Amino acid sequence: MKQTFKTILPRPAWELIRNSYDSLRRTPEVPSAFFHPWRRQSIRRLTALKDIHKGERIVIIGNGPSLRQTDLSRLKNEFTFG
Numbered sequence: 001m002k003q004t005f006k007t008i009l010p011r012p013a014w015e016l017i018r019n020s021y022d023s024l025r026r027t028p029e030v031p032s033a034f035f036h037p038w039r040r041q042s043i044r045r046l047t048a049l050k051d052i053h054k055g056e057r058i059v060i061i062g063n064g065p066s067l068r069q070t071d072l073s074r075l076k077n078e079f080t081f082g
Helices: 003-009 011-035 037-049
Strands: 058-062 080-081
Touching: 003 011, 011 037
Parallel strands: 058 080
Antiparallel strands: none
């Protein structure tokens, strides 16, 4: 039946239905996800880090396996985030 609907409905409609179903299925998990102690602790820690390097030069590194040989020593005295 699932395959039948997938072939009949246009892709955007099928994705809307699938995402709506998934959201409804996960609704009971929302309170525990938002009010869990580790989440509040994480938000406090992230808030403390906000703007600590404002106005300074920083480098965001998106270095994956294909760039393993990239020389990162030039970033030694820079603020970096990966």
